[in-house]
Every structure is written in C-alpha cells, then in structure tokens.
C-alpha cells in the first residue's frame with residue numbers, strides 16, 4: 001500500500017494516500033466528538049534516544065495534545081512502557097486539557113487514568129520473575145555483545161542492544177535464546193527497536209485499542225505508531241474499518257522500522273511530524 005510522506009508546513013492537514021485513510025480523516029473532521037486519537041509513546045511522541053530513562057515527549061507534544069483533547073472524544077497513549085513511566089516522561093499529569101487522558105501501558109495490561117491519577121494493573125505473571133532471575137546468566141552464557149543491558153519494567157523485562165557496537169547483530173544473536181527463555185516461563189517475546197522484551201501473553205496494543213474504542217463508543221479512530229508492537233494496533237484499526245468505524249493509520253517514520261510504512265495511510269517524519277500533524281488537526285477542529 002502506498003503511503004504519503006509528510007512534507008507539509010505546520011497548520012496544513014496532509015491528505016492520506018489511501019481512500020480508507022481519507023474516509024477516516026473525513027469522519028474525524030465531520031464528527032470530532034466521536035473521534036479517538038491514540039498514540040504510541042517512544043518513537044511517536046518521544047524521539048528515540050540511547051537511554052530510555054532519558055526519553056522525553058517532544059517539547060510540543062503536550063501543548064498540542066492539550067489543544068486537541070477537548071475537541072475529540074478521547075486521547076489515549078498506547079505504549080509498551082509501564083504507564084507511570086510514560087506519564088512521567090511524557091509530562092502528562094496535571095495538564096489542563098488532558099484531564100481525561102488515558103495511558104494504556106505495558107501493551108494494554110496496565111492503565112493510568114488522568115481523572116483518578118492512578119494505575120490499574122492485574123496480578124504479576126510468575127514467569128517474569130523466573131525469567132528475570134535467569135537473564136544475566138543467560139546473557140553471559142551466550143556471550144551477549146558488550147553494551148547489551150537489561151531494562152527492569154515491573155511486569156516485564158527487556159533486553160536492549162542500541163548501545164552495543166553492532167546493535168543489529170547483538171539483537172539478532174539474542175532472538176533465539178530469549179525466545180527459548182520466554183517459552184520456558186510461559187512468556188512471549190515482544191521485539192521492538194533494538195529491544196527484545198519478555199512479557200506475559202494475552203494482551204497487545206490491538207486488544208487494548210479495540211477495548212478502549214468500544215468502551216468510549218468511538219465513531220472514528222486515528223492511530224499513530226512507529227514500531228513492530230504498533231502493528232497489532234494497525235490491525236485493530238483495520239478491523240474497526242471492516243466493521244464500519246472509519247480510521248486513519250499514521251506511521252511515525254524512521255530508518256529502523258519499515259513495516260508500518262507499508263500499511264500506513266500517512267507517513268510523517270518521526271515525532272516532530274506526528275506533532276505537526278496533531279497540531280494541524282487541532283487547528284482545524286478548534
């Protein structure tokens with residue numbers, strides 16, 4: 001599927017390259033009070049950096065979301081991060097205009113609501129603690145590349161290779177051993193941008209998006225993402241479209257991930273492009 005690359009100035013709303021995308025955007029513009037705007041965090045709202053602890057939302061992201069949120073049914077952040085971490089790094093708490101923001105974290109397993117300021121989470125999966133305990137020994141045994149490191153995520157654990165001298169080779173070398181470790185403990189491996197995460201099965205961004213869209217009775221959806229974990233949300237939007245709910249798929253473009261480009265209605269230039277698009281949408285709806 002062809003996609004349009006964003007080259008518009010701030011204030012212009014780009015036209016999706018597909019009919020489905022144009023229908024989705026038209027529906028959002030015609031009935032904004034029914035629209036769900038759902039956004040991934042890392043790589044979509046926040047530029048990618050070597051240290052996840054240093055990642056922050058693009059400086060214009062929060063003001064833009066605060067301008068957009070009152071015009072639509074809901075704004076949600078759908079992320080692999082623990083929701084509290086995304087809220088902290090995003091600067092999403094206590095922002096006028098974002099009183100109803102929802103963060104669906106851990107691929108939808110945990111949820112933060114701005115209304116209550118609290119996180120709801122299911123019981124931890126015992127396999128995560130077991131896998132976590134084995135992980136350092138496994139990385140030693142397989143001779144993981146120097147610079148490979150473990151991110152503790154609470155209900156998941158992730159292995160990053162961005163800081164290795166050959167990040168992609170380090171990533172590929174870990175795929176099989178981490179898949180084996182995950183299987184032995186009833187977990188799944190979630191591959192991302194130079195990260196392999198071991199997490200409980202049963203939830204993904206697609207399930208999270210569908211459930212939330214149903215919960216609020218969304219009449220249209222825009223979803224923007226950059227990474228492989230966002231493909232499930234893309235599939236969810238395809239399902240919504242097939243059942244009569246229009247939607248727009250936006251790829252936050254990067255050199256690292258190409259899969260989303262193929263399926264998107266609109267390709268924008270990373271987090272700056274996403275913010276520009278959302279700002280143009282907010283301006284049109286105001």
Ligand SMILES: O=P(O)(O)OC[C@H]1O[C@H](O[C@H]2O[C@H](CO)[C@@H](O)[C@H](O)[C@H]2O)[C@H](O)[C@@H](O)[C@@H]1O
Nearest residue numbers: 041042048049050052055079080081162193195
């Ligand atoms: O679902 P997302 O919001 O996109 O989160 C996915 C993972 O993002 C983080 O890792 C990614 O961003 C880091 C900071 O820019 C970068 O250093 C890393 O290479 C990327 O993979 C986060 O650390 C993971 O826990 C998230 O699952």
